[in-house]
Amino acid sequence: MARQLEDCRKLAADRGWPIGDEYVDNDVSAYSGKPRREYARMLADLTSGARDAVIVYNLDRLHRRPVELEEFVTLCESSGVRDVATVTADIDLGNDDGLFMARIFAAFAAKESGRKSARVRRKLLQNAEQGLPHGSVRPFGYESDKITLRDAEAKVIREMVDRYLAGASIRSLTIWLNDAGIAPAVAKSWQTSAVRQILTSGRIAGLREHHGEVIGPATWTAIITPAERDRILARMATRALTKTRAPRTYLLSGMLRCGRCGNRLFSQARHSNPDNRVRRYVCLKGPDHGGCGRLTVVASPVEELLTDAVLTRLDSPQLAEALAGKSSVDADVAALATQLEADQARLDELAGLYAAGAVSAREWIAARDPITERIAQARRDIAHATDTSSVVDLAGCGEVLRGQWDDLDIDRQQAIIKSVLDHAVIAPGNPGSRSLDINRVQPAWRI
Numbered sequence: 223m224a225r226q227l228e229d230c231r232k233l234a235a236d237r238g239w240p241i242g243d244e245y246v247d248n249d250v251s252a253y254s255g256k257p258r259r260e261y262a263r264m265l266a267d268l269t270s271g272a273r274d275a276v277i278v279y280n281l282d283r284l285h286r287r288p289v290e291l292e293e294f295v296t297l298c299e300s301s302g303v304r305d306v307a308t309v310t311a312d313i314d315l316g317n318d319d320g321l322f323m324a325r326i327f328a329a330f331a332a333k334e335s336g337r338k339s340a341r342v343r344r345k346l347l348q349n350a351e352q353g354l355p356h357g358s359v360r361p362f363g364y365e366s367d368k369i370t371l372r373d374a375e376a377k378v379i380r381e382m383v384d385r386y387l388a389g390a391s392i393r394s395l396t397i398w399l400n401d402a403g404i405a406p407a408v409a410k411s412w413q414t415s416a417v418r419q420i421l422t423s424g425r426i427a428g429l430r431e432h433h434g435e436v437i438g439p440a441t442w443t444a445i446i447t448p449a450e451r452d453r454i455l456a457r458m459a460t461r462a463l464t465k466t467r468a469p470r471t472y473l474l475s476g477m478l479r480c481g482r483c484g485n486r487l488f489s490q491a492r493h494s495n496p497d498n499r500v501r502r503y504v505c506l507k508g509p510d511h512g513g514c515g516r517l518t519v520v521a522s523p524v525e526e527l528l529t530d531a532v533l534t535r536l537d538s539p540q541l542a543e544a545l546a547g548k549s550s551v552d553a554d555v556a557a558l559a560t561q562l563e564a565d566q567a568r569l570d571e572l573a574g575l576y577a578a579g580a581v582s583a584r585e586w587i588a589a590r591d592p593i594t595e596r597i598a599q600a601r602r603d604i605a606h607a608t609d610t611s612s613v614v615d616l617a618g619c620g621e622v623l624r625g626q627w628d629d630l631d632i633d634r635q636q637a638i639i640k641s642v643l644d645h646a647v648i649a650p651g652n653p654g655s656r657s658l659d660i661n662r663v664q665p666a667w668r669i
């Protein structure tokens with residue numbers, strides 16, 4: 223670096239340019255993404271007209287990305303800077319040939335940094351595979367070595383998880399943390415994003431992540447179990463699902479099944495029958511649908527019938543009874559979580575056997591797949607079981623909801639129906655009939 227500076231001074235002397243200032247960003251490559259304060263100061267001085275020429279050792283010291291070069295060229299043009307000299311190659315940005323060469327250099331430098339960053343990435347991956355911590359910020363719950371637990375904070379995380387799994391929202395957790403005067407690791411106060419990040423992080427479950435994916439056990443102490451983290455993720459996924467669902471025009475989309483073949487019924491796309499404005503649910507044949515294609519039902523009477531049945535059910539003694547036994551849901555979830563944890567342990571064991579060469583890759587995969595499938599199913603079951611909270615709020619409100627039903631938007635209506643109805647089977651009937659034989663509709667209740 224000192225040598226390069228010396229060369230630049232010599233070039234200035236050769237050309238008879240007085241040195242206005244020297245801008246040196248030590249150890250900050252243009253690629254690193256860290257702010258280059260001196261470079262920024264130089265740009266400001268060029269813009270203001272305080273400097274009218276630039277000497278640089280090599281153009282790649284100036285910019286590593288083509289887009290930065292373009293910005294620099296534009297700046298030179300607009301502020302009348304004509305003289306840009308380099309020690310390694312004489313380039314005049316003021317003419318087309320010079321600019322062309324500069325662009326080639328910039329493109330080459332960008333490729334070179336890309337290669338460098340691949341080396342850095344490989345090193346990071348290696349650290350990740352060994353379960354080593356990374357990052358410059360102390361994670362909440364841990365000392366600055368990122369391995370030792372900071373007990374007071376670990377206890378807070380434990381409580382965050384318990385509260386979240388008991389039904390608290392991210393927002394209410396954030397308010398609680400701020401009200402309780404618990405200091406975050408870096409920021410001044412808690413934000414919902416930080417709370418979400420902690421809850422979903424593999425870190426607190428003793429898992430090392432790389433690019434957002436868990437790649438194995440970490441070297442630090444876990445605060446919660448991987449199974450608990452699975453429950454957190456499942457709960458978050460169900461919440462996200464109910465929030466970002468695409469708008470629907472068919473109330474019972476996805477909830478009806480064909481009484482002939484058992485396949486899901488689809489709402490009939492309007493454009494496929496422009497002459498016929500009657501909305502229908504139909505069984506569709508073909509590779510994307512796979513039904514028998516031999517069942518159709520007119521939409522509105524089924525929707526009215528099932529809405530009525532749902533609202534009646536919400537006020538029914540059966541529902542009250544079912545909810546009274548709701549503690550069994552928690553027991554189910556606990557059992558599923560235990561199973562999930564055991565399966566996860568089996569997977570780890572298998573991976574260990576494979577790593578030790580005790581089983582072949584084929585044996586490993588053959589043994590792994592059914593376990594992975596079971597884990598996925600358990601996650602779905604947990605999500606399903608923990609999603610009954612809304613029915614608790616709705617129970618006994620059937621009559622009230624009936625009064626305002628038409629004012630509710632379709633997402634809300636659907637959420638209410640889904641709180642108690644799993645699906646309904648539509649039995650074959652007279653397809654031409656506009657009135658509905660109520661015996662064709664067989665609801666399967668969730669609760």
Ligand SMILES: [Zn+2]
Pocket residue numbers: 480481482483484485505506513514515516517
């Ligand atoms: Zn069918």
